[in-house]
Amino acid sequence: MHDDPASLDFSGDDMYAMGENVLRRVVDHLTSLDQQPAAGDVDAAELCRALREGPPEQGTSLDDLLDPFFNEWVGRSWTASGPGYLAYIPGGGLYPSALADLIADTTNRFTGVWQAAPALVQLESNVIDWFADWMGFPATTRGLLTSGGSLANFGGIVTARERLLGTELRDGVLYTSSQAHHCVLKAARLAGILPDRVRRIPVDEQFRMGLDALSDAIRADQDQGLRPFAVVSSAGTTNTGAVDPLEAIGELCAAHGMWHHVDGAYGAFFHMVPELRPLLAGLSTADSLALDPHKALFLPYGTGALLVRDGEALREAHAGSGSYMPPEALEGFFDPSQYGPELSRPYRGFRAWLPIKLYGTARLRAAVKEKRDLAVEAADAIAALPGVRMVAAPQLSLFAFHLEWRGATQDEQNAATEELMRRVVARQRVMITGCSVDDGRFLARVCVLSFRTRRDRVEACVEDVRDAAQAILAERSVRT
Numbered sequence: 001m002h003d004d005p006a007s008l009d010f011s012g013d014d015m016y017a018m019g020e021n022v023l024r025r026v027v028d029h030l031t032s033l034d035q036q037p038a039a040g041d042v043d044a045a046e047l048c049r050a051l052r053e054g055p056p057e058q059g060t061s062l063d064d065l066l067d068p069f070f071n072e073w074v075g076r077s078w079t080a081s082g083p084g085y086l087a088y089i090p091g092g093g094l095y096p097s098a099l100a101d102l103i104a105d106t107t108n109r110f111t112g113v114w115q116a117a118p119a120l121v122q123l124e125s126n127v128i129d130w131f132a133d134w135m136g137f138p139a140t141t142r143g144l145l146t147s148g149g150s151l152a153n154f155g156g157i158v159t160a161r162e163r164l165l166g167t168e169l170r171d172g173v174l175y176t177s178s179q180a181h182h183c184v185l186k187a188a189r190l191a192g193i194l195p196d197r198v199r200r201i202p203v204d205e206q207f208r209m210g211l212d213a214l215s216d217a218i219r220a221d222q223d224q225g226l227r228p229f230a231v232v233s234s235a236g237t238t239n240t241g242a243v244d245p246l247e248a249i250g251e252l253c254a255a256h257g258m259w260h261h262v263d264g265a266y267g268a269f270f271h272m273v274p275e276l277r278p279l280l281a282g283l284s285t286a287d288s289l290a291l292d293p294h295k296a297l298f299l300p301y302g303t304g305a306l307l308v309r310d311g312e313a314l315r316e317a318h319a320g321s322g323s324y325m326p327p328e329a330l331e332g333f334f335d336p337s338q339y340g341p342e343l344s345r346p347y348r349g350f351r352a353w354l355p356i357k358l359y360g361t362a363r364l365r366a367a368v369k370e371k372r373d374l375a376v377e378a379a380d381a382i383a384a385l386p387g388v389r390m391v392a393a394p395q396l397s398l399f400a401f402h403l404e405w406r407g408a409t410q411d412e413q414n415a416a417t418e419e420l421m422r423r424v425v426a427r428q429r430v431m432i433t434g435c436s437v438d439d440g441r442f443l444a445r446v447c448v449l450s451f452r453t454r455r456d457r458v459e460a461c462v463e464d465v466r467d468a469a470q471a472i473l474a475e476r477s478v479r480t
């Protein structure tokens with residue numbers, strides 16, 4: 001570092017050395033991911049207590065800071081970027097996105113307004129247009145890159161509210177399924193749609209929103225003098241991967257003058273694959289759609305996206321100005337801050353643009369398709385195991401199952417299923433998680449979506465589930 005005590009700059013040589021130092025560590029980390037424990041050791045309360053400290057008065061060398069980071073701290077976490085991560089909804093984190101972030105953060109141009117960096121904003125605008133194209137959305141579509149699916153859902157609900165309720169929020173009612181992601185309820189609350197105006201519609205045996213129940217609920221609210229204004233459906237729930245009947249929900253919304261927002265944070269990118277589009281029929285008719293590039297487009301955490309079919313509605317819900325601001329974008333160009341809540345923002349577009357251009361859509365599409373194929377194969381193998389009941393077969397790339405045997409109570413079966421999950425995770429080849437569904441059953445769930453998860457790891461998962469199921473049933477003297 002510079003001798004001048006007030007300078008924060010480094011010499012070119014220093015920057016090279018620091019960059020090489022970081023790069024060596026990062027690449028060593030990535031190339032050893034397949035040997036790292038799949039779940040990691042997160043029993044770290046003691047460590048976290050020891051890490052607490054006040055602001056450092058003097059600086060520390062980069063090595064002294066990064067040694068413990070890579071050697072002691074990273075491993076105390078779920079290995080969410082590794083091939084064995086079949087938990088929750090994986091993604092992996094593409095390396096080119098990390099390079100893009102380095103470039104975006106070092107060039108550090110202001111991409112909140114078009115005027116400040118028109119060409120860079122254009123790249124982000126292209127990414128949004130590509131998403132619209134993959135989702136079958138029309139040319140009127142505008143969108144926004146957000147920090148994740150939660151804020152994309154929030155933006156969709158705010159836009160629906162502005163368009164359909166105006167200033168009279170209190171009578172507006174929003175509908176979603178009992179299996180919807182909890183961020184939908186949070187987004188509604190933040191948007192001023194309080195919990196007593198949110199209806200959680202029961203699901204069918206495949207965990208999809210019940211159409212009759214939805215239509216009855218809308219009618220009941222209309223009879224009360226309330227104003228049903230939006231349905232938030234799921235294109236892949238987090239629990240079981242269920243895709244709601246999007247087409248029929250869209251038709252119902254159209255018939256009632258309501259807004260149809262689809263939460264596609266998990267499932268929307270499967271629409272990139274033409275053969276899989278029938279699984280998401282109706283998705284492209286939604287008024288708005290939340291996507292999560294940090295899931296099925298494999299980007300690192302911190303990138304979600306919102307598409308709104310009538311782009312003008314998105315702009316009207318978010319436009320703002322101030323006398324200190326530069327002029328608005330030229331006619332026909334995209335001004336990010338006019339389409340979302342942020343002014344200053346990270347240059348999110350580049351971490352999506354660079355990998356999409358580098359790989360090309362065909363390769364990304366093949367990766368998405370492979371995850372679906374692997375999930376179907378694994379689900380078939382696991383469904384054939386004695387004692388396993390496949391409760392939710394893969395609609396996309398996620399399935400959920402339960403251990404069942406004759407004479408057992410639901411509590412015994414739930415406990416056995418939970419035990420199975422624990423034993424599989426303890427082998428550290430894969431990490432899986434569980435969920436509870438409306439009838440009280442606890443399900444073990446497997447989601448294949450990390451780009452690093454290939455056939456060998458999915459086969460390891462099947463083996464570990466088979467061994468655990470066999471042992472657990474034998475211990476309970478279940479004859480299989």
Ligand SMILES: *Cc1c(COP(=O)(O)O)cnc(C)c1O
Nearest residue numbers: 089148149150181236238265266
């Ligand atoms: C992950 C997820 C969300 C939340 O998205 P974040 O990116 O975590 O904010 C919402 N809905 C579904 C279906 C999801 O899978």
